[in-house]
Amino acid sequence: MTKVKSISTKKSATVSKNKHAYDLSTALQDMFGFSQFKGDQEAIIHSLLNGNDTFVIMPTGGGKSMCYQLPAMLLDGVAVVVSPLIALMKNQVDLIRGYSSQDNIAHFLNSSLNKGQQKAVKADLLSGNTKLLYVAPETMTKEENISFFKDLNISFFAVDEAHCISEWGHDFRPEYRRLREMMDNINTSVPVIALTATATPKVQSDIVKNLGLRSPNIFISSFNRPNLMYEVLPKIKVDDTNKSIVRFIQSHKGKSGIIYTLNRKTTEELADMLKANGVKAVAYHAGLDGKLRATRQDQFLNEDVQVIVATIAFGMGIDKPDVRFVIHYNIPKSIENYYQETGRAGRDGLEGKCILYYSHKDVSKLEHFMRDKPLSEREVGAQLINETVSYAESSVCRRKTLLYYFGEHFDDSTSCGHCDNCLHPKEKVEARDEVITALKVISKLGENFNIEYVINILIGKLTPQVQMYRHENLDVFASGNDQDANFWNSLLRQMLLHELLEKDIVEYGLLKLTKKSKAFLKKPGSFKIVLNNTFENAQADEDEAAQATHAAGALDEALFESLKTLRKKVATEKKLPPFVIFLESSLEDMATMYPTTMEELEKISGVSKGKAIRYGKPFLDLIRAYVEENDIIRPDDFVMKSVANRKNNKIFIIQNVDKKIPLETIAKQKELRLDELLEEMETIVASGTKLNLNYAIEEMVDEYEQEEIIDYFKGCETSSLQVAQEELADSNFNWEQLKLMRIKFLCEYGN
Numbered sequence: 129m130t131k132v133k134s135i136s137t138k139k140s141a142t143v144s145k146n147k148h149a150y151d152l153s154t155a156l157q158d159m160f161g162f163s164q165f166k167g168d169q170e171a172i173i174h175s176l177l178n179g180n181d182t183f184v185i186m187p188t189g190g191g192k193s194m195c196y197q198l199p200a201m202l203l204d205g206v207a208v209v210v211s212p213l214i215a216l217m218k219n220q221v222d223l224i225r226g227y228s229s230q231d232n233i234a235h236f237l238n239s240s241l242n243k244g245q246q247k248a249v250k251a252d253l254l255s256g257n258t259k260l261l262y263v264a265p266e267t268m269t270k271e272e273n274i275s276f277f278k279d280l281n282i283s284f285f286a287v288d289e290a291h292c293i294s295e296w297g298h299d300f301r302p303e304y305r306r307l308r309e310m311m312d313n314i315n316t317s318v319p320v321i322a323l324t325a326t327a328t329p330k331v332q333s334d335i336v337k338n339l340g341l342r343s344p345n346i347f348i349s350s351f352n353r354p355n356l357m358y359e360v361l362p363k364i365k366v367d368d369t370n371k372s373i374v375r376f377i378q379s380h381k382g383k384s385g386i387i388y389t390l391n392r393k394t395t396e397e398l399a400d401m402l403k404a405n406g407v408k409a410v411a412y413h414a415g416l417d418g419k420l421r422a423t424r425q426d427q428f429l430n431e432d433v434q435v436i437v438a439t440i441a442f443g444m445g446i447d448k449p450d451v452r453f454v455i456h457y458n459i460p461k462s463i464e465n466y467y468q469e470t471g472r473a474g475r476d477g478l479e480g481k482c483i484l485y486y487s488h489k490d491v492s493k494l495e496h497f498m499r500d501k502p503l504s505e506r507e508v509g510a511q512l513i514n515e516t517v518s519y520a521e522s523s524v525c526r527r528k529t530l531l532y533y534f535g536e537h538f539d540d541s542t543s544c545g546h547c548d549n550c551l552h553p554k555e556k557v558e559a560r561d562e563v564i565t566a567l568k569v570i571s572k573l574g575e576n577f578n579i580e581y582v583i584n585i586l587i588g589k590l591t592p593q594v595q596m597y598r599h600e601n602l603d604v605f606a607s608g609n610d611q612d613a614n615f616w617n618s619l620l621r622q623m624l625l626h627e628l629l630e631k632d633i634v635e636y637g638l639l640k641l642t643k644k645s646k647a648f649l650k651k652p653g654s655f656k657i658v659l660n661n662t663f664e665n666a667q668a669d670e671d672e673a674a675q676a677t678h679a680a681g682a683l684d685e686a687l688f689e690s691l692k693t694l695r696k697k698v699a700t701e702k703k704l705p706p707f708v709i710f711l712e713s714s715l716e717d718m719a720t721m722y723p724t725t726m727e728e729l730e731k732i733s734g735v736s737k738g739k740a741i742r743y744g745k746p747f748l749d750l751i752r753a754y755v756e757e758n759d760i761i762r763p764d765d766f767v768m769k770s771v772a773n774r775k776n777n778k779i780f781i782i783q784n785v786d787k788k789i790p791l792e793t794i795a796k797q798k799e800l801r802l803d804e805l806l807e808e809m810e811t812i813v814a815s816g817t818k819l820n821l822n823y824a825i826e827e828m829v830d831e832y833e834q835e836e837i838i839d840y841f842k843g844c845e846t847s848s849l850q851v852a853q854e855e856l857a858d859s860n861f862n863w864e865q866l867k868l869m870r871i872k873f874l875c876e877y878g879n
Contacts, residue, residue, distance in 0.1 A: 148177045150202050159201050160227055166191040168347045172321075173199050176284060181344040182321040183290075183336060188471035189449075190349055192323045196286040197224065200260045205281035206253060209262045211288045212301055214238050217262040224260055236262040237273075253280055265303040268310040277314045285311050287339060290322040291464070294334035295508055299464075308340040325471070326351075326464040329535040330633050351467070351534045355474045356482055358526035358547040362666035363487035369668060370398075373455060374405045376483070377435060383452035384428070387437045388469050390458040390493060398457065399437040400778075404731060412438040440465060449476035456484040461494050462512040463519055463533050486520045489669040511637055514580075518621055523554045523658040532625050549658075556656035559619050562611065563628065563648065563655045566620060569604045570629070570639050578637040583616045618660045628655075687754050688719035694750055696845065698743060707847040707870065708877060709743050710735065711814045713807075722760055724752045736816030778812055781805070781819075788823045806867045813874045821872060829865050837861065837869040842877075 152170055156162050165173075167186070172195045175182045186192045200207035211217060217236035224234035232252040241249065252258050267273055287293075293304040311320065322339050324331075336344060363369045377385065389395050395411040402409035410424045410433050427433040429448055436442060440460075454473045460466040466484070474480025491513065498509040515533065522529050525540040526547035532538070543550040569585050570577075577585075584591055585599060588606025599605060608616060620639070623629045628645040632638040648655075692706075692715060699706040710718075714734040723729045729740045729748060754760070777798050784794045795805040813819055825834065840856060849866050856866075 146174050146178055148174075150177060152198070155198060155202060159198065160194070166194075167349050169194055172345075172347050175345040175347075176319060176321050177202065179319050181319050181341040183332075183341055183344045183346045184321065184323045185327050185332065185347070186323070186325065186349045187351055187353065188325045188468055189475040190325075192288070192325065193220070195323065196284075196321055197260065200283060200286075203283035205256075205283040206258050206261050207283045207286060208268075208277070209260060209286040209288060210265055210268060210307060211262055212265060212292055212299070212304075213289070214240060214264050217264075220262055221260075230257065232257045234258065234260040234262070237267055238262075238264040239266070250276060256281070265301065265307060269303065269306055274310065274313050282315050282318050284318050285320045287320065287322045288324075290324040290335045290339065291327050291331050293338045294327075294331045295504070296328065296330045296334060296512075305338060308338065312340075326467050326534065328464075328533060331464075332535070333633055348536075351531050351536050352527065352538065353471065353474065353480075354544075354546065355477055356470060356480045356546065358470070358482050358484075358530075360484045360486050360520050360526075360548060360661075362663045363485040363490070363668040364665045366668045369457075369485055370401055373398075373457075374402065374407070376453075376455075377402065377407050378405075380452060382434065384431065384448065384450060385435045385453040385455065386442070386451060386469070386472060387435060387455045387457055388460070389437065389439060390490065392439060394457065395437045395439060399435075402435060402437070407435055408433050409435040409437055412436050412442045414439065440469070448472070450478070451475070451480065452478075453481040453483070456482075458490045459484065459486055459494065459516055459520060461497075461509070461516065463515050463530070464512075466516060466519070467530060467534075484520060486663055487666045487668045488663070489667055491517055518617070518660075521660040521663065522621065523549055523618070523660055524622060524625060525550050528625060554658040556658050558654060559657045560652055560655050562608065562615075562619055563623065564652055565604075565608050566616070566623065567628075567641065567645050567649055569607065570641060572602055572604045573599070575632075575640045576638055579617065579620050579639065582620065582639060583613050586616050587611075587613055614660055614662055619657055621660075622657045623655075626655075683716055684719045684722075684760075687722075687751070688715060690750060690754065691715045691718055691747060694746060698746060699845070704877070705841055705844050705847070705873075708874060710739070710747070711810060712847050713811065714814065718747065718751060722751055722755050724748060724755060734811045734814035736814075738816055739814070777808055778817075781809060781812060782817065785809075785819050785821065791824050802864060803867070806864065806871070810867065810871050810874065813871050818875045819871065820875075821868060825868050825872060828868060829861075833859060833861070833865075834869065834872075837866065838873055841870060841873045 152173060153164075156165065167190055168184075169191055172182060172184055176196070176199045182195075184192060184195055186195075196207060196209060209220075211220075217238060221234045221236050225231050228234075232255070235249045235252060235258050237246065237249055249261075253261060263273075268277075287304075287307060289299070290304075292299050292301040293307070294300060320339065320341060322335055322341060322344075324335065327335065332348075335341075336346075361369075361372070373387070387398060389398060392411075392413040392415045395413050399409045399411040410427060412421060412424050416424075424433070424436065425442070428436045451473045454470050456466065456469070460469065470480075470482040473482055494513050495510070498506045498513075501509060519526070519529050519533070525538070525544050526549055527544045528538045528540040538544075540550075543553070545551070566582070566586065569582055573582065573585065581593065583589075584594055585602070585605055586608035588609045590600055594600055594605075620629065623645075624631065626644075627642055628648060630640050630642050632640050691710075692712075695706045695709050695715065699709050702709070711734045714732055717732045717734075718729075721728070721732065723732060726740055726744060726748065729735055729744045730737050735744075777800075780798065781794060784797075791802060791805060795802050798805070800808070809819055809821070829837070836859060837856070840852065844852065844855075846852070849863055849870070852866050853861060853863065
C-alpha cells in the first residue's frame with residue numbers, strides 16, 4: 129500500500145540497520161575517486177541497497193546521479209534508469225564509461241539508435257557485463273522491450289526527473305504515468321528509486337502515488353542555495369533593459385553566464401546584440417541543428433564563449449560549476465523552471481547572481497501560450513504562472529518565498545543578505561485587523577476557494593463566479609473594500625508564509641485555516657506586512673520594440689547633412705561613388721549615436737573594421753568637433769550597437785544566397801518585402817561580407833545592361849537610386865534592378 133502521508137515530513141529518512149555488507153566509502157573512492165559523500169548520498173544508497181523504495185528530492189548540483197550510479201556498480205545485474213532527456217543520455221553513459229576500463233559497463237537504449245546498434249546493446253545486456261542502462265519512457269512501453277527486459281537480471285529501477293509524472297510538475301509527460309504498470313510487467317520484486325531536483329508538496333505527493341512507491345524512505349535536501357543572490361528588475365523599455373544587461377556583463381568580464389528567454393527569435397536577437405557589443409555570445413534553442421547545439425554547448429563549457437542565450441532547451445545535465453550569473457530576460461512559466469535555471473549558477477559554492485526582468489507583457493504572452501491547451505492543462509498552467517508572478521511582485525525575502533513554495537521553512541527574522549528585498553527592505557504596515565477580516569471571510573467560504581476568489585469577496589468584486597455561488601449575499605462580502613486588491617494579495621501571501629494559512633495539497637490552491645490562525649482569532653497579535661511591488665511601468669515587449677526600431681532614435685539632421693557633405697568630398701578624392709564610402713543608413717546611425725572613437729564607429733550598422741580604418745578618421749573628427757561645439761549628450765556610454773532585424777537575418781541570408789535560393793523565397797521565409805531584403809543585403813555587403821548574387825541578377829538584368837549600370841555607378845556622384853533611375857531613364861530600369869546591381873558593385877569595388 130502506498131504511503132503518501134510520509135511526504136509531509138521535511139526531515140530526511142534514516143536507515144537504522146543495513147541488510148548489506150558493502151563498504152560504501154571504499155567503493156566510492158575505488159570506483160569514482162571521491163573521498164566522501166555529499167549530503168544524504170550515503171544514507172540514500174544504503175536505503176536502496178537494503179531493497180527499499182526510495183524517493184530523493186535533491187536540488188541541482190547536489191549529486192543525485194551518484195545515488196543510483198554507485199549502487200548499480202555494486203549490485204548484481206543491471207540498473208534500468210528512466211530519463212526523459214534522450215539528448216543527454218549519451219553524455220551520462222560517456223561519463224560512467226570514463227570511470228571504467230570497459231565501455232559495456234553502461235549503455236543507453238532509445239530511438240536515436242538504429243537496429244544494428246540496438247542489437248549490440250542488447251547483446252551486452254544479455255552477457256551480464258552492463259551495470260547501467262538508460263532508457264526513455266517510450267522504450268519501456270514497447271512490448272518487444274518489455275519481453276526482453278523480463279529476461280534480464282534487473283537490480284533496481286531508477287526514475288530520474290520524477291516530477292514529469294505530475295500534471296502539477298513543470299515538465300509533465302503523460303508517458304511517465306505508465307511507468308508503474310511497465311515496471312510491474314517486467315519485475316515486481318526489485319526496488320525503485322525516484323529522483324527529482326524540484327518538487328512542491330503537491331508534486332511530491334503525486335510522485336509517490338503515481339509511481340506506486342512502497343513505504344518509501346524519503347530524503348529531502350534543503351532547497352536553500354545561500355550563495356545565490358536573487359534580484360527582480362522591472363522591464364520598462366527593452367532598449368534600457370538591453371543596455372543594463374550589456375553593462376552588467378561587461379562589469380563581469382570573463383565570467384560565464386546564461387540568459388534565458390521565452391522564444392527562439394529573442395535568443396538570436398539578444399546574442400547578436402551582445403556580440404555587437406563585444407561579448408562572446410551564442411544562441412541556443414531547439415530549432416538549431418543538433419550538431420550546432422552540441423558545438424555551442426561545448427564552446428560554453430570550454431569557455432570559448434562567455435554567455436549563452438537560450439530557451440529552456442539548454443541546461444539539463446550541464447555540469448559547469450563556475451556559472452557566475454543567470455539572467456531571465458522573460459518571466460519563466462513556473463517557479464520550478466526558475467529555481468532549476470537559477471540553480472545552474474554558483475554550483476562551485478561561490479557567489480552566483482540571478483536577475484529576473486519582469487514585464488506584464490511577458491505574463492500576458494505566457495497566458496496566451498496556454499490558450500490552445502486542454503482545459504485542465506490551462507488551469508494548472510494559470511496556477512503556476514500566478515505563483516511566479518507572486519514571487520516576482522513580492523516584497524518579502526526572495527529566499528523565504530522560494531523555499532516556502534517547495535515546502536521548506538526559512539527564518540527571515542534577520543536579513544538573508546542575498547536578495548534585493550532584504551538589501552532594500554520596504555516599510556512594514558500593521559495588518560492585525562485585516563488578518564482577522566481575511567480569516568473570517570475564508571471561514572465563511574468554508575475554506576473552499578483560492579486566493580483570487582477570496583480577494584474578490586474582500587473587495588466586493590461581483591464576478592460571474594461570485595454570483596453563481598450567490599456569495600454577494602454573505603455578510604462578509606466587501607468587508608475589506610477599504611483596501612485594494614494588491615493589499616489583500618500581499619497580506620494573504622504573507623499569511624501563508626507565516627503559516628496562518630495553508631494551501632490544500634489535494635485540491636491545489638484552496639486556502640485552509642491552520643492551528644496558528646485559529647489561535648490568532650482567539651488571541652490576535654501584531655502582524656506587520658510589506659506591500660507587493662506592482663511594477664506598473666514594467667510593460668516592455670521586445671516584439672513591439674523590434675517593430676519600432678527604425679521609428680525610434682533622434683536623428684540629428686544638421687550632423688547628418690554635414691556627414692553627407694563630407695562623404696561626397698571623400699568620395700570625390702577617392703574617385704568612388706559616395707555609397708561605397710558609407711551607406712546613407714550608416715550616416716543616419718552616426719547622426720543618432722555620435723561615435724567618437726574607432727571602436728564606436730565599428731558598432732555602426734554597415735561599417736566593418738576595415739571600412740572604419742580606411743575611411744573613418746575624417747568622419748570621427750567631424751563628429752567629435754560637432755559634439756564638443758554643440759554640447760551634445762551622447763547615448764549612455766555608447767554601449768549599444770544597433771542590431772535591428774536586418775542584423776538578425778544576416779546568417780540566414782548568407783546561407784541561402786550561397787545555396788542560390790530565389791530572393792522572393794528568402795524574403796517570404798523572413799516575412800520581408802523584396803525591397804526590405806535588398807536593403808538588408810546592402811548593409812551586409814557594406815559591412816565587408818561578399819554576397820554572390822549573380823544567379824539572381826542574371827534573371828533580372830541582361831548582361832549588356834549590367835555593364836551599363838556598373839559604368840554608371842563608377843562615375844555617379846549620388847547615393848540616390850531615384851536619381852539613378854532618372855539619369856538612366858532611357859533603359860527603364862526599376863528600383864530592384866538598380867539595387868541589386870549596386871550590391872554587386874559594392875562587392876566588387878567597395879570592399
